[in-house]
Amino acid sequence: MFTGLLDTLQRLGRAWLDFFNRLGRGNLFLLHVLAGLPGLLLRVRLLVQQIYSVGVLSLLIILVSGLFVGMVLGLQGYRTLVDYGAEESLGVMVALSLVRELGPVVTALLFAGRAGSALTAEIGLMKATEQLSGMEMMAVDPVKRVIAPRFLAGFISMPLLAAIFSAVGVYGGSLVGVNLLGVDEGAFWSQMQSAVELEKDIYNGVVKSIVFGFVVTWIAVFEGYDTVPTSEGVSRATTRTVVHSALAVLGLDFVLTALMFGEV
């Protein structure tokens, strides 16, 4: 009975220590990656290749989901607003919810699923097949050669993808609101323009997407680099990337929203 209690305590303690151990390794790893970024300027081709696989290949899912999210917002917002005779405010609702919240958050979630998991699986498999060790044998730093370009590519791609998502979403909202439901086009756009502020809404949305890009890519490359080098380990690392990224994005979103828009 007493030893059982001690065992429970020990498990708790170990889980706690493991957590901080991982956190510490993640931070040291991040420093290592950041130190490798300047060297990338000499090897832009690596970066371009990674932007292609992280950014360009995510474009389709971002475009399609952005369009549909905007259209759904238009449809649902209209149902509510028309009861109060305020359907002209539809543009405001669609644009603000996209630019402030849905653009960065949904893009980050899709990005974690589409690009983050691929990054983890790729790097994890490189580790499992000892390609990373092979590079070390040849005195090539795998963090600089493999991780840094992927990290920077994710960091660059994410804000661009979020901006595309929001822009396409606003267009989708106008498609449904103006062309389908018959909201006045002038009122739709002019009310939107007078309510959405460049400094407050758009800049903050971009800041959010930059933070999310940083966090999601960091989690993805770290999970890949830190994976247990077996096929099961890679599969677990990939799952963890998606789960942890989603949790981090949603948690950070609350914190960022409270900091940016909390005082209004």
Add this chain to the structure above:
Amino acid sequence: MDRTRVLEIWVGLFVALGLAALFMLAMQVSNLSTLGQGNGTYTLEARFDNIGGLKVRAPVSVAGVRVGRVTGIEYDISTFEAVVELAVDEDYAEFPRDTSAQIFTAGLLGEQYVALEPGGAMEVLEPGDEIRLTQSALVLEQIIGQFLYSQASGDKEK
């Protein structure tokens, strides 16, 4: 050569698309294009007995045209009035001295805004000047209260 070229073209397209989206958000969606094209603003002051639900950043309009926004609302403890600071676009300078300011509501329950009504005087308002003629906001509760009161008194007279 072909593969890298295609790759780089795609990446270039992606970055251009992303920047175009940001540009579209800035120009089409936000207020960048509606507020004066990088021109400065100048400040006018107006004192109201009651500003109702007026908020900072509410629009200021003349003849229905938006010319600026409310930048500050303070309470003057000596005169018991609300002091509203209006930032007006420099493009729309030179209001006559006897311009009056009123607080209106857009629609029945919409947001409140300040409407300026130019007078006929020859001198113009300088930056920092105060608008003397003001009319307070209509507070819906007061109007309903007055209406009910007059209804009740009307009934008694019958």
